[in-house]
Amino acid sequence: MSTQSNKPKARLPRGLVDRHGAELTATRAMLDKxxxxxxxxxxxxxxxxxxxYTDALGxxxxxxxxxxxxxxxxxxxxxxxxxxxxxxxAPLARHVAEHFDALPKPFRSYRAGFVFRNEKPGPGRFRxxxxxxxxxxxxxxxxxxxxxxxxxxxxxxxVGIARGDYVIKVNNRKVLDGVLEAIxxxxxxxxxxxxxxxxxxxxxxxxxxxxVRDLLGxxxxxxxxxxxxxFTKGAGxxxxxxxxxxAFVNAGTGVEGLARLVDVVGENAAGxxxxxxxxxxxxxxxxxGYDDGRILIDPSVVRGLxxxxxxxxxxxxxxxVKDENGRPxxxxxVAGGGRYDGLVARFRGEAVPATGFSIGVxxxxxxxxxxxxxxxxxEIGPVVVLVMDKQPERIADYMKMVSDLRANGIRxxxxxxxxxxxxxxxxxxxxxxxxxxxxxxxxxxxGEVQVKDLVEGKKIAAGITDNAEYRAARPAxxxxxxxxxxxxxxxxxxxxxxxxLGLAD
RNA sequence: GCAGGUGUAGCUCAGUUGGUUAGAGCGCCGGUCUGUGGCACCGGAGGUCGGUGGUUCGAGCCCACCCACCUGUACCA
Numbered sequence: 001m002s003t004q005s006n007k008p009k010a011r012l013p014r015g016l017v018d019r020h021g022a023e024l025t026a027t028r029a030m031l032d033k034x035x036x037x038x039x040x041x042x043x044x045x046x047x048x049x050x051x052x053y054t055d056a057l058g059x060x061x062x063x064x065x066x067x068x069x070x071x072x073x074x075x076x077x078x079x080x081x082x083x084x085x086x087x088x089x090a091p092l093a094r095h096v097a098e099h100f101d102a103l104p105k106p107f108r109s110y111r112a113g114f115v116f117r118n119e120k121p122g123p124g125r126f127r128x129x130x131x132x133x134x135x136x137x138x139x140x141x142x143x144x145x146x147x148x149x150x151x152x153x154x155x156x157x158x159v160g161i162a163r164g165d166y167v168i169k170v171n172n173r174k175v176l177d178g179v180l181e182a183i184x185x186x187x188x189x190x191x192x193x194x195x196x197x198x199x200x201x202x203x204x205x206x207x208x209x210x211x212v213r214d215l216l217g218x219x220x221x222x223x224x225x226x227x228x229x230x231f232t233k234g235a236g237x238x239x240x241x242x243x244x245x246x247a248f249v250n251a252g253t254g255v256e257g258l259a260r261l262v263d264v265v266g267e268n269a270a271g272x273x274x275x276x277x278x279x280x281x282x283x284x285x286x287x288x289g290y291d292d293g294r295i296l297i298d299p300s301v302v303r304g305l306x307x308x309x310x311x312x313x314x315x316x317x318x319x320x321v322k323d324e325n326g327r328p329x330x331x332x333x334v335a336g337g338g339r340y341d342g343l344v345a346r347f348r349g350e351a352v353p354a355t356g357f358s359i360g361v362x363x364x365x366x367x368x369x370x371x372x373x374x375x376x377x378x379e380i381g382p383v384v385v386l387v388m389d390k391q392p393e394r395i396a397d398y399m400k401m402v403s404d405l406r407a408n409g410i411r412x413x414x415x416x417x418x419x420x421x422x423x424x425x426x427x428x429x430x431x432x433x434x435x436x437x438x439x440x441x442x443x444x445x446x447g448e449v450q451v452k453d454l455v456e457g458k459k460i461a462a463g464i465t466d467n468a469e470y471r472a473a474r475p476a477x478x479x480x481x482x483x484x485x486x487x488x489x490x491x492x493x494x495x496x497x498x499x500x501l502g503l504a505d
Numbered sequence: 506g507c508a509g510g511u512g513u514a515g516c517u518c519a520g521u522u523g524g525u526u527a528g529a530g531c532g533c534c535g536g537u538c539u540g541u542g543g544c545a546c547c548g549g550a551g552g553u554c555g556g557u558g559g560u561u562c563g564a565g566c567c568c569a570c571c572c573a574c575c576u577g578u579a580c581c582a
Contacts, residue, residue, distance in 0.1 A: 014574080058582050070581055086581090119581050195582095222508075222578050230507050230578045306582070388540070421540045429542045440539050454542070467545055474541065 015121030016128055023365070025379060027130075030159050030365060031112055034132050037155045038110040041147070043134050046109040048091040050116070054081035056094045056347075072118050084116035088133040088358060089307075089340065096137050096354075097347030105138035112361065124363060133337075135356025137344065142277050144355050145170075145311040145339060146284035152315055152335055152357055153294040160368055165319045166334075169253075169298035172278050173308050173338070175261060176201075178271020179248045183241035191306075196235040201249055201302045209246065216242045251299045258282060258297055277311060303336055312338030313357060317367055334367055335359040380496065381431035382411040383489055386424045388440040401437060401449070401485060408486050410493065428454060435492050437485065438477075451488045452477040455496060 012018065019027070035045075054073055072084040085091050088111055096107060112132040121127055134151065136144045149168050156166045176198075180186060185194050200215035207220070214220035219234035237245070244264070251260040258278055265271025278297055285295045303312045315335035337357025344352035383405055385398045398414045405412035415424045428436045438450035453476040460475035480488045 117581070120579095122576090199580095232579065304581075386541090389538095419535070422542080423535070425540095425542045427542095436541085438539095438541080442539065450541095452541075458542070461543060465544070467543095470543075471541065477541080 013127070015119075015126050017126065021379065026368075027361065027365060030361065030368070031132065033158045034112075034155055034359060034361075035110070037151060037158045038134050041108075041134070041151045041154075043108045043110040046092070046095065046111050047113070048085075048088075048095055048111065050084055050114065051082050052085055052091055052094060054083040057083050057085065057090045070118055072116050085113075086117050087115050088113060088131050089135070089343065089356065092133070092135055092137070092356070093340075093343040093354070094347065096352065097344050100344075100348065100352075103137075106144070107137040108135075109137075110134040124366060126362065129363070130361035132359040132361050133356055135354060137354040137356075138352060139355070140341075140353040142280045142311060143284060145277075145313075146281045146288075148337065148355055148357050149281070149285065149295050149313050150288060150290050152313065152337075152359075153290060155359065156315060156335075159364065161317065161371070164293060165371075166315060166317050167293065168295045169301040169314050169316060170278070170281060170295060170311060171297070171299050171301040171313075172274040172311050173302070174270050174274025174277065174310055175265060175299065176248065176274075176302060178265045178268035178274060179244060181270060182266065182268050183237065183244050185241075193235050195306060197237070197245060198302050198306075199304055200235060201245070201300065202304050204249060204300050209250070212249070213242055213246065216245055249300050253296050253298045255282065255297075257299055261299060274310070281311060303338060305338075307340045307343055308338040309341040310339035311355065312336070315359075319371070333360075334364040379432065380411070380493075381428075381433040382413045383435050383437065384424070384428040384431065384433045385412065385414045385437045386421060386428075386439075387415050388421065388438060389444075394444070397439070397444070401439075404486055405489060408490070410486070410489055412489075434496050435489055437489075443479065446479075447482050448479045449482055449485055450477055450479055451485070451492070453492050453495075 054071070057071065071086050073081055074083075076082050092109065092111070096103060110133060112130065114128050114130050116128050118127065119125070134148065136148070149170055152168050153166075157163060177186075180190075180194055180197065184190075185197070197216060200212050203215070204212050207215075211220055211224070214224070215232060215234045216237045217234050217239075218236065220232050222230040222232075248261070248264050251257045251264060258275065261275050261278070265275055282291070282297055285291050301312060301314045303314065313336060314333045316333050335357060337355070339353070339355040341351060341353045344354055385401050387395065387398055395414075402412045402414045415427060417423070417427065419427075425436065433454055435454055436452050438452065439448075443449055452474070456476035461470060461473070464470045464473060464475075478488075
């Protein structure tokens, strides 16, 4: 056994990220804005844990062959299976079912938190990411759905996406169910094929109408022209049935699309109910003025999840951004949701209608960064008191300065490393410190400290090319009496916070 | 899972027909008791060349298998 190379490699599992600095600040700011809108609409905060019993999250328990398919699962000491939540909706359903009698109905709540998916990560796809949900449980009316859509629109604008740069698309599962029933895919025995159809439609924007047609029929090659790569088995529908599904998908948006849907569903009861619901939603958003492009009826939106039972919605960003290679960046949907009347009923037996939606916080933040709407200003660091002299009584002096600054509400710290002055200056620079405080024995004897404004200093130093001159210049540095230290620092901080008028430039 | 691609320092990469102790740039860390961020100067840390086995006197280089990562695709209850 070799004794070397037993060191663990410092590395993060794939699909996970560390976040810090400006990104964290921006996340916090965005969460605050979303929360403000949700509360304005009358939703209350609710927090649930990241871990639930596996059977509370969904139908499938991990088994021997696929212990962690999709979700991260593990066994408790009593052998019950636990899982990390993969969304915030299932835990909400559990909470409502568990405390049903005590809650006001309808129950209106919001929650933000990390969710976990044990899937292959990719660009913009992580195994841990943050969602911010709002749900109304116990309201059967489509008014609840319409309200959620309007709130989604308001929220996107609140976080900085301009009107016209996004659209909330609305559809209704019942319409699709009606179509599927009409082509003979109704009933329990066709669950699998229905899901296949759902997913095929979901890929419309990615692979186009012809691609969807292939997936509805026999199947599709990864590279259709060459018939190479991976082959995806299709739903195996007949030509007529395919046409019917495509007619639904291609019905078109808005009022005209709605009119065409009436023909597509024909006499099918579920389909007609779905169209009626969409008509009601359309009327509500029109009355509220959200029909100006903010919210749009669009039959091509289906959402991949199986548990939706009625209206479904998806927020899409419509602006184009190019990446560093000049290729257009696709942000995909940044939020989505729908009605899930069966989810609470799983626990209670009685029907409990519910509707809600979910914002992909990480993805939205990513999009905002591309829009240049993310405040990427680095935090102002602490004032750093340099340690010029390592005798204990002098250290005590430095600590006193720090505590005086802190007592006045100024972020400050004494340098705690072991390096010399040059390194301490570099440290302060890297921490984005607004100023450093220098007191060697000369300053100490005079009852003074040297205060150096690092921001001003940097500007002045930029004009100096000669090293000796640079070292001698000590730009933006001045002496103050020990008692005036706090005021001097406060002055520097005020200058930093205020917008510069450009007079010095 | 499938297809293709890539593996040499933290990053970007050199490394000759197989030949001593594997290099560069950038980055990182520091520079002798009163000193100063950037530039310049000096010094330093950091690699069992993705792993294992094989061929060979000798492998970063050749062969086999494995692994990891990237891109696409599928799956995503």
